[in-house]
Amino acid sequence: MSRVDPVELAAELIRRPSVTPKDEGALDLLAGHLERLGFTCYRLTFGGGDGTEPIANLYARCGRGAPNLCFAGHTDVVPPGAPEAWSFDPFAAGVEDGVLRGRGAVDMKGAIAAFVSAVADFLERRGSGFAGAVSVLITGDEEGVAINGTRKVLDWLDARGETIDACLVGEPTSAEALGDMIKIGRRGSMTGRLHIEGTQGHVAYPHLADNAAHRLVAMLHALTAAPLDAGTDHFQPSTLQVTTIDIGNPTTNVIPGAARATFNIRFNDAWNSGTLKAWIADRLRPVGGRYSIDFEVSGESFLVPPGKISFCLGEAIRQVTGRTPELSTTGGTSDARFIQAHCPVAEFGLVGQTMHKIDERVAVADIAGLSDIYGRFIELFFGNS
Numbered sequence: 001m002s003r004v005d006p007v008e009l010a011a012e013l014i015r016r017p018s019v020t021p022k023d024e025g026a027l028d029l030l031a032g033h034l035e036r037l038g039f040t041c042y043r044l045t046f047g048g049g050d051g052t053e054p055i056a057n058l059y060a061r062c063g064r065g066a067p068n069l070c071f072a073g074h075t076d077v078v079p080p081g082a083p084e085a086w087s088f089d090p091f092a093a094g095v096e097d098g099v100l101r102g103r104g105a106v107d108m109k110g111a112i113a114a115f116v117s118a119v120a121d122f123l124e125r126r127g128s129g130f131a132g133a134v135s136v137l138i139t140g141d142e143e144g145v146a147i148n149g150t151r152k153v154l155d156w157l158d159a160r161g162e163t164i165d166a167c168l169v170g171e172p173t174s175a176e177a178l179g180d181m182i183k184i185g186r187r188g189s190m191t192g193r194l195h196i197e198g199t200q201g202h203v204a205y206p207h208l209a210d211n212a213a214h215r216l217v218a219m220l221h222a223l224t225a226a227p228l229d230a231g232t233d234h235f236q237p238s239t240l241q242v243t244t245i246d247i248g249n250p251t252t253n254v255i256p257g258a259a260r261a262t263f264n265i266r267f268n269d270a271w272n273s274g275t276l277k278a279w280i281a282d283r284l285r286p287v288g289g290r291y292s293i294d295f296e297v298s299g300e301s302f303l304v305p306p307g308k309i310s311f312c313l314g315e316a317i318r319q320v321t322g323r324t325p326e327l328s329t330t331g332g333t334s335d336a337r338f339i340q341a342h343c344p345v346a347e348f349g350l351v352g353q354t355m356h357k358i359d360e361r362v363a364v365a366d367i368a369g370l371s372d373i374y375g376r377f378i379e380l381f382f383g384n385s
Contacts, residue, residue, distance in 0.1 A: 040061055180326060236329070308381070
């Protein structure tokens with residue numbers, strides 16, 4: 001069994017311009033490496049016949065025993081933006097001055113390559129004496145709407161009676177230095193689209209109109225005047241941010257008859273989407289008038305209390321880097337929000353300072369270090385099994 005160079009594999013993956021929902025051969029490349037390591041690979045495409053984009057996914061497993069330790073991630077990347085804004089080709093995957101450059105280097109093809117390298121070394125050492133199973137769940141829909149990706153793969157696993165016992169998600173969680181932060185939960189995210197209906201009229205005769213803009217201002221004030229909470233043991237305070245206000249009134253002498261606003265709430269484990277909707281209704285009721293509000297919930301908040309997976313990760317990080325990682329719930333959402341309903345999950349990966357940015361890049365030494373950490377984590381997780 002040959003060793004997998006994590007930097008070379010990361011570069012190969014970057015050269016596949018897999019901007020959501022395109023795959024561009026990224027999963028075929030990954031499956032080829034995993035099959036050579038003894039994994040059984042399942043290519044799973046969901047969607048396409050229901051008005052959604054078809055999404056290519058991959059589930060691979062080596063070993064039939066338990067526990068089944070899964071690594072989850074995504075090969076899709078966000079668009080690079082204007083190519084001329086980059087100081088290098090975003091999909092050339094060049095290495096210069098000890099840095100691997102390209103879209104997806106940090107988020108998160110570097111982590112995928114580091115895990116494949118780590119599991120190759122682990123299987124070389126353990127061989128036939130390995131009693132558990134290692135699996136890999138990779139989607140092409142994490143950066144998109146996340147409809148036909150990880151959620152559908154998890155449903156597929158349930159339908160075939162296959163269990164994941166613990167999961168490591170390779171998101172770029174490190175903040176300043178490799179190993180300084182592990183995510184053990186995430187805030188929920190809910191968007192509200194508020195539509196106010198008033199009565200249009202002349203500004204000189206306000207008694208004959210109902211100014212939708214005035215009521216919109218009052219409603220937004222009611223939602224933002226006081227904090228939602230002061231935070232919880234593992235979470236920052238919940239926040240409500242107004243993201244758009246649209247009156248659509250081109251004149252100065254007409255009272256608007258309609259107004260719209262959009263807001264997003266990032267909420268901790270003191271709330272769920274149901275209790276937040278009730279809170280919003282209570283806050284808006286005193287303002288009165290005619291209005292409607294549509295909600296979109298991209299994920300509920302969740303917390304995985306510190307346990308075996310975070311302990312093994314923390315110990316692996318200490319052994320490789322000497323750092324003691326912070327157990328955090330900061331940041332946006334990830335596919336861990338789906339996985340946590342199936343098994344304990346933690347997130348850990350590269351330093352995220354350039355993810356989604358122009359000139360995304362990662363130190364070669366960090367990819368090698370991450371592979372070492374993942375290798376120690378796998379050893380610690382399985383112990384003497």
